[in-house]
Amino acid sequence: MALAQWVEFFEELQHVRGRSLNTVMAYRRDLELYDEFKEQKTDPLEFFLFLQKKGLSVRSQARVVSSVRTYLRFLQSRGEDVSEINQLRPPKVNAKLPQALTIDEFHRLLDACRVDDPLKSARNHMTLMMLFGLGCRVSELVQADLFDYREAEQVLQLKGKGGKERIVPLTQRLAQELRTYLEHVRPHLVKGEQKSILVNERGHRPSRVDIWRWLAAWSAKAGFEDVVGPHRFRHGCATALLEAGADLRSIQLLLGHASIQTTQIYTSVSFKHLQETVDEHHPLSDIRPNVRIPEV
DSSP states (O other), X not given: OOSTTHHHHHHIIIXXXXXXXXXXHHHXXXXXXXXXXXHHOOOGXXXXXXXXXXXXXXXXXXXXHHHHHHHHHHHHHTTOOOGGGGTOOOXXXXXXXXXXXXXXXXXXXXXHTOOSSHHHHHHHHHHXXXXXXXXXXXXXXXXXXXXXXXXXXXXXXXXOXXXXXXXXXXXXXXXXXXXHHHHHTHHHHOOTTOOBSSOOTTXXXXXXHHHHHHXXXXXXXXXXXXXXXXXXXXXXXXXXXXXXXXXXXXXXXXXXXXXXXXXXXXXXXXXHHHHHHHHHHOGGGGOOOOOOOOOO
């Protein structure tokens, strides 16, 4: 790798800034593209054409450029001359509204997650309930341990991005189902001294791949064209809370967003749903126009 202070940058990312391993690896992939480009070209403005030829979408290009700018700012802080930082501006990306999981879609998945083994069916059911009920990231779900659950307070402590921890309240229904699962289901599935709340087929902590594999199987069984990914549960939870009257600050704390601006995207989702509801159910929607414009 020809990039300057490569090792020092990744050490700061992981040990000083507390970025997760997945985030660090994403930075590495992006900077490897930049390093490949630097071996061929010297004009920073040609980097965008290089990324296009690699087949990257505008959104992916924006992510790569953002990673490179983070690296260049790190070099700046170490006294390096990085004039190209002013020429590398992320392309404008139109904000894409998150596709929220609806309650009807959730029930379809609940039906589809049932298998012949009642214990595994209960584990599958618990997985879906926690994804939708907590609005958590899949990485947070698989890291949740027994001691993170405080039964008396009905809360769960989650480990979010950058090692940040937050306390998430459980609904009465979710707390009851979690208690039943921990007392009557998990002991028959777990192997050894495993501390994770959820367990996979081998009785160990599930990986993110395990969760995606389960969701893919249940999505196909339920008749979905595409896999219902974990983030759709997260969006569905946030959107449902907003439409029920929860304030943005509470939703921000629940989801673990660092900025309230990230949470505000759900106001667009909720307003879009309101527009569709009004258009479908308002009595004026069925009235035909009967206004004649006078000729001038």
